[in-house]
Amino acid sequence: DAKTTQPTSMDCAEGRAANLPCNHSTISGNEYVYWYRQIHSQGPQYIIHGLKNNETNEMASLIITEDRKSSTLILPHATLRDTAVYYCIVRVGPSGYSTLTFGKGTMLLVSP
Amino acid sequence: GAGVSQSPSNKVTEKGKDVELRCDPISGHTALYWYRQSLGQGLEFLIYFQGNSAPDKSGLPSDRFSAERTGGSVSTLTIQRTQQEDSAVYLCASSLQGDSDTQYFGPGTRLTVL
Numbered sequence: 431d432a433k434t435t436q437p438t439s440m441d442c443a444e445g446r447a448a449n450l451p452c453n454h455s456t457i458s459g460n461e462y463v464y465w466y467r468q469i470h471s472q473g474p475q476y477i478i479h480g481l482k483n484n485e486t487n488e489m490a491s492l493i494i495t496e497d498r499k500s501s502t503l504i505l506p507h508a509t510l511r512d513t514a515v516y517y518c519i520v521r522v523g524p525s526g527y528s529t530l531t532f533g534k535g536t537m538l539l540v541s542p
Numbered sequence: 543g544a545g546v547s548q549s550p551s552n553k554v555t556e557k558g559k560d561v562e563l564r565c566d567p568i569s570g571h572t573a574l575y576w577y578r579q580s581l582g583q584g585l586e587f588l589i590y591f592q593g594n595s596a597p598d599k600s601g602l603p604s605d606r607f608s609a610e611r612t613g614g615s616v617s618t619l620t621i622q623r624t625q626q627e628d629s630a631v632y633l634c635a636s637s638l639q640g641d642s643d644t645q646y647f648g649p650g651t652r653l654t655v656l
Contacts, residue, residue, distance in 0.1 A: 473647035
């Protein structure tokens with residue numbers, strides 16, 4: 431799986447949009463971009479994933495650049511409960527199973 | 543619907559004792575994964591089940607670690623003769639199938655070996 435690069439930490443004011451960047455310049459054509467987060471002392475939580483089109487669900491939006499070398503996770507209205515470590519992962523598409531490998535992630539701190 | 547559940551949530555044991563950790567995946571999910579996460583570290587893959595079979599046990603750190611899955615559902619991770627370096631959070635995840643399907647995690651079991 432391709433390696434990803436994320437900032438170590440970010441701050442966001444409550445109610446504002448949180449934009450979390452991720453670089454994955456070595457991504458292959460069959461690799462998906464996945465985002466998970468881990469709130470302190472809890473298991474990782476799936477957020478969203480995409481291949482090349484932008485995606486949106488009830489939690490977040492995922493913007494993938496046209497060359498697919500980077501992406502941004504957007505939490506449109508951050509709350510205090512969104513404080514967590516956010517992991518950007520790229521993993522292979524349907525050609526067999528793929529385990530998850532988390533890097534250091536981005537520690538997002540949402541403040542009042 | 544019900545998510546992945548794990549038990550116990552916390553386990554404190556003495557060095558040399560055996561422990562069993564349980565995972566109940568989401569109903570209907572055929573793929574099940576065990577990971578562990580040490581303090582401040584990322585995820586370490588342990589083992590993967592497709593149904594009751596474990597095609598990939600490559601992450602098990604030693605022969606003291608074993609896992610089984612019965613009825614295509616519940617899985618048990620067993621650690622024999624526990625060591626202090628086994629202390630970690632043990633996470634279980636399940637997915638509908640194995641092929642790149644989204645993995646959903648349980649809350650984990652925090653194992654402390656004294």
